[in-house]
Amino acid sequence: MYDISGWRHIFKLDPAKPISEAALRAVCTSETDAIVIGGTDQVTESNVSQLKFRVRRYSKPVALELSHIDSIVPGFDAYLIPTVLNSPDVTYHNGILFDALKAYGHLIDFDDVVFEGYIVLNPNSKVGEVTQAKTHLTIEDVETYAQMIESMYRLPVMYIEYSGTYGDVEKVKAAAEILSHTQLVYGGGITNLEEAQAMATHAHTIVVGNIIYEDLNQALKTVKIKELPE
Amino acid sequence: MYDISGWRHIFKLDPAKPISEAALRAVCTSETDAIVIGGTDQVTESNVSQLKFRVRRYSKPVALELSHIDSIVPGFDAYLIPTVLNSPDVTYHNGILFDALKAYGHLIDFDDVVFEGYIVLNPNSKVGEVTQAKTHLTIEDVETYAQMIESMYRLPVMYIEYSGTYGDVEKVKAAAEILSHTQLVYGGGITNLEEAQAMATHAHTIVVGNIIYEDLNQALKTVKIKELPE
Numbered sequence: 001m002y003d004i005s006g007w008r009h010i011f012k013l014d015p016a017k018p019i020s021e022a023a024l025r026a027v028c029t030s031e032t033d034a035i036v037i038g039g040t041d042q043v044t045e046s047n048v049s050q051l052k053f054r055v056r057r058y059s060k061p062v063a064l065e066l067s068h069i070d071s072i073v074p075g076f077d078a079y080l081i082p083t084v085l086n087s088p089d090v091t092y093h094n095g096i097l098f099d100a101l102k103a104y105g106h107l108i109d110f111d112d113v114v115f116e117g118y119i120v121l122n123p124n125s126k127v128g129e130v131t132q133a134k135t136h137l138t139i140e141d142v143e144t145y146a147q148m149i150e151s152m153y154r155l156p157v158m159y160i161e162y163s164g165t166y167g168d169v170e171k172v173k174a175a176a177e178i179l180s181h182t183q184l185v186y187g188g189g190i191t192n193l194e195e196a197q198a199m200a201t202h203a204h205t206i207v208v209g210n211i212i213y214e215d216l217n218q219a220l221k222t223v224k225i226k227e228l229p230e
Numbered sequence: 231m232y233d234i235s236g237w238r239h240i241f242k243l244d245p246a247k248p249i250s251e252a253a254l255r256a257v258c259t260s261e262t263d264a265i266v267i268g269g270t271d272q273v274t275e276s277n278v279s280q281l282k283f284r285v286r287r288y289s290k291p292v293a294l295e296l297s298h299i300d301s302i303v304p305g306f307d308a309y310l311i312p313t314v315l316n317s318p319d320v321t322y323h324n325g326i327l328f329d330a331l332k333a334y335g336h337l338i339d340f341d342d343v344v345f346e347g348y349i350v351l352n353p354n355s356k357v358g359e360v361t362q363a364k365t366h367l368t369i370e371d372v373e374t375y376a377q378m379i380e381s382m383y384r385l386p387v388m389y390i391e392y393s394g395t396y397g398d399v400e401k402v403k404a405a406a407e408i409l410s411h412t413q414l415v416y417g418g419g420i421t422n423l424e425e426a427q428a429m430a431t432h433a434h435t436i437v438v439g440n441i442i443y444e445d446l447n448q449a450l451k452t453v454k455i456k457e458l459p460e
Contacts, residue, residue, distance in 0.1 A: 094378060098374060101378055101382070105374060110381040115383070144328060
């Protein structure tokens with residue numbers, strides 16, 4: 001299993017969104033710990049390959065977060081594979097995974113793979129719509145999922161995904177207080193350093209995505225969360 | 231996590247089925263490694279408690295295999311919790327688990343728990359009907375689940391459940407050839423030593439259930455699989 005425990009800040013690039021060379025350079029030469037390529041819509045082998053090729057010119061670790069079997073591309077440092085544990089559709093628990101393993105299992109080096117326990121909490125996001133995740137979770141529900149991920153599934157990562165909307169810090173804090181081994185990753189709606197810091201106080205790792213395309217300077221400032229004590 | 235890796239032979243008792251004191255004594259004083267209490271139909275807190283009380287008079291380890299949140303009873307050596315990975319219903323992946331953790335999570339000592347990756351392969355069994363598991367799996371499908379359980383979920387146990395019917399030795403063999411860390415458990419339709427040996431040649435652990443109630447002498451003979459080399 002690839003070790004991402006040293007990652008505190010991740011820039012997530014969407015292969016379906018254009019990004020200028022200058023912006024990509026700024027992102028890839030920032031103090032971020034890693035670049036993750038991933039998205040939900042219009043992710044193809046072609047646009048993933050192209051973006052990987054461009055990011056590979058820099059020295060950051062590059063991971064692919066898999067949401068489709070059609071967009072599996074070799075040559076990444078790590079493959080992040082979500083299991084959406086609050087989806088009512090087994091497709092997003094292990095259905096896509098089954099198809100991926102059946103087709104490519106013999107080619108996979110599992111040392112490069114990180115299996116992520118995902119909890120999707122924004123019903124209006126694309127990932128919320130696709131997975132139909134039960135997003136109306138109480139703090140107690142989030143704690144239950146945290147316990148499930150750490151003590152039953154014993155997954156290396158719990159990923160709280162608010163995709164596009166800034167989330168409830170109290171829920172992230174509640175999950176963090178349950179977890180002692182599993183790495184807590186937060187993603188969704190971070191638009192500035194202050195928001196990044198509020199989440200990074202509880203989550204071990206934060207993921208900054210959309211704001212890269214909307215306000216690059218604000219996005220770049222979020223890497224300062226790395227100055228927070230662990 | 232409770233370590234069941236030393237178990238090669240298990241007698242599984244159904245709390246809904248009556249068993250005489252003499253038969254219970256024969257089972258519990260046999261060379262079996264453990265007694266598991268579990269069933270699918272009419273399993274209640276009351277009949278689980280009663281059977282546990284009776285089995286506890288002997289020195290074998292006693293585990294409870296949980297299929298219902300209503301039948302959780304304290305005082306077992308281990309709790310085996312299935313996640314049925316070939317069910318199309320998330321209830322049997324982590325839905326029951328969610329309810330159990332939400333209700334009792336604060337009481338659970340996870341050191342006593344074993345999370346089992348279940349594959350149900352008999353469509354006509356009660357567990358097949360209830361979980362609606364996709365039982366028509368090819369050997370390649372079984373290999374894919376084995377890889378998923380070992381390398382992605384990294385579960386301690388893969389349980390091939392033919393519940394009531396003797397299974398396909400080739401599928402058990404195929405799973406065994408994929409697994410190197412995960413313990414392979416086979417259950418279903420073993421009625422004599424020859425059938426037990428055929429499965430125990432591939433599975434690390436075999437579970438003998440129904441035949442206890444139908445032909446106790448044949449059931450007792452199956453413990454001789456422990457003489458097979460590991």
